[in-house]
Amino acid sequence: GQQLNQSPQSMFIQEGEDVSMNCTSSSIFNTWLWYKQDPGEGPVLLIALYKAGELTSNGRLTAQFGITRKDSFLNISASIPSDVGIYFCAGRNYGGSQGNLIFGKGTKLSVKP
Amino acid sequence: AAGVIQSPRHLIKEKRETATLKCYPIPRHDTVYWYQQGPGQDPQFLISFYEKMQSDKGSIPDRFSAQQFSDYHSELNMSSLELGDSALYFCASSPGETGELFFGEGSRLTVL
Numbered sequence: 001g002q003q004l005n006q007s008p009q010s011m012f013i014q015e016g017e018d019v020s021m022n023c024t025s026s027s028i029f030n031t032w033l034w035y036k037q038d039p040g041e042g043p044v045l046l047i048a049l050y051k052a053g054e055l056t057s058n059g060r061l062t063a064q065f066g067i068t069r070k071d072s073f074l075n076i077s078a079s080i081p082s083d084v085g086i087y088f089c090a091g092r093n094y095g096g097s098q099g100n101l102i103f104g105k106g107t108k109l110s111v112k113p
Numbered sequence: 114a115a116g117v118i119q120s121p122r123h124l125i126k127e128k129r130e131t132a133t134l135k136c137y138p139i140p141r142h143d144t145v146y147w148y149q150q151g152p153g154q155d156p157q158f159l160i161s162f163y164e165k166m167q168s169d170k171g172s173i174p175d176r177f178s179a180q181q182f183s184d185y186h187s188e189l190n191m192s193s194l195e196l197g198d199s200a201l202y203f204c205a206s207s208p209g210e211t212g213e214l215f216f217g218e219g220s221r222l223t224v225l
Contacts, residue, residue: 033213042203042216088155100146100169101214103155
């Protein structure tokens, strides 16, 4: 089945630094979604991308839908302690039986004050 | 704003018992999804419903079944529970099959 390669697996950064993570796939997706998950909680939607090349911001977060439709990245600027958590990319391809989301393995972000 | 409501939040069962998880989607969302997340894992898609009909099926064991009711809430029924079924179970809803998915807080199932 489809798989997403998300990297890096984990990051340990200083408060105030910028963060970048990305996802790649061998398949084309129609939608890319980025989620943040805190321990024991449900994933919270951060940004949704629907068009190839689309660049969308949400506060300090910026995400882009790759032009090939096979990749996406998420940037976090000026990280703060509450950015700690696991970030998941998720791709979706409509049509047939592929309407559900496929998740990456996650990027665990740790922020040192 | 109303979110996806899941119950119970925590559930402890013994092997071979049955369990039922409930999900109440965001109002006016007609599509419901169930995901299973093991410790340190990404969410794995189990099954989804659109307008009360099953729309997609993922890695859901035959021991599990689910349905969506006329009020759009959904229930996941799990029978003959195994130790490996211990996980967080998330429900998500979306407005239509192509809308953004919003997740509930999850139900933590522990099988002893």
